[in-house]
Amino acid sequence: MDIDVSETTRPNRAEPADQTEPATGVLRYSAFTDDPAGGNPAGVVLDASGLDDTEMLAVAASVGYSETAFVIAQDVAARRFTVRYFSPLAEVAFCGHATVALAVALAERLGPGEIVLDTPVGEVPVATRVTGDGAVLATLTSVPTRSRPATTGELDSALAALRWTHDDLDPALPPHVAFGGNDHLVLAATSRARLADLDYDFDGLAEVMRRHGWTTVHLVWRESPERFHARDPFPVGGVVEDPATGAAAAAFGGYLHALGLVTGPTTIRIRQGEDMGRPSDLLLTLTPETPRSRVAGRAVPIV
Structure with a gap:
């Protein structure tokens, strides 16, 4: 079952979204913070299965954040997702803050727990849990350093x-x-x-x-x-x-x-x-x- 993003798309930043932006459900999160005015903003596209490289780059450029994470394939029952990352200028092999943003977005929709991301650099497990104040904490385990x-x-x-x-x-x-x-x-x-x-x-x-x-x-x-x-x-x-x-x-x-x-x-x-x-x-x-x-x-x- 694919994740339905039709009810979860949020507008770009505080001002109205650019009307030339591709018609793709882009979520916007700020990672490594509990304040939207802090942290590092990331775009998240929960279903990018219909986008090619040029289109994903165009979305990332339109969003304008340092990176946007794109889920290009998914097995929701297994909580496993194939992900690619794009900056406004080029594809990036791995992005930590967009991974955290994606994991929190998924936990909010699927519930907390373990997920696995298949990235261009390899398998990246991410654990999510709800903290005492109700926030979601995501912990990624990197490929070997x-x-x-x-x-x-x-x-x-x-x-x-x-x-x-x-x-x-x-x-x-x-x-x-x-x-x-x-x-x-x-x-x-x-x-x-x-x-x-x-x-x-x-x-x-x-x-x-x-x-x-x-x-x-x-x-x-x-x-x-x-x-x-x-x-x-x-x-x-x-x-x-x-x-x-x-x-x-x-x-x-x-x-x-x-x-x-x-x-x-x-x-x-x-x-x-x-x-x-x-x-x-x-x-x-x-x-x-x-x-x-x-x-x-x-x-x-x-x-």
Whole structure:
């Protein structure tokens, strides 16, 4: 049985929807927040079985968010869904915040529990449950993560585009390229002030990222071993910055594994989006026994 989206489609943002938007049921959620004015907005199309690549890209561009998730096949009885993700400019192999948004939308319609998403990078299980205040919490389990030191060429080209120097980097957290479904350059800033001052060359960084195949540059500052602040430039998706990046959080788990910082069950709280006025909270859970990251957050409809 397919999910009926005819009664669940919500208008785009607070203003009337663009009348040129394709006649497709697009839901809009903000992920990693319980406030529609915070978090990272994502589009969700619960039945995209009749759309081709060009049409899905057109919908994503019309919605205008950093990503929109499209369910292209489904087995509702088995709670299994095939998903693709599109930014306004191109398809993205995996997107964490759109996964959380989709999982919450499905839980609201099918009830909480386990679902499985078949994504371009592999199988991604997602657990949903209702919290004490009635909100839905979604926890995705990433594909196996990995991380390697960034090369000198990768680092120098990225720093030049960011307008950072080597002195802006925390020597205790070396630059890496980390994977949690797609690749992200991880750079740790020496201070919260350095992280807050983000003024980069949009076209220059986009070119560097396309050359190396990075989805975002994951900029972090370590407040404590259990709490990090993050920012994620996303020029390759046509977006200056992502307010919350679940895929980068999953990759960051691989980074922490590679540095030997996961010696037991570990919970990391990531605060993102604060400097752009859309505060977001991501919960990253790691264990030494598995290279998979668990990334949890809420999502709320944007009406």
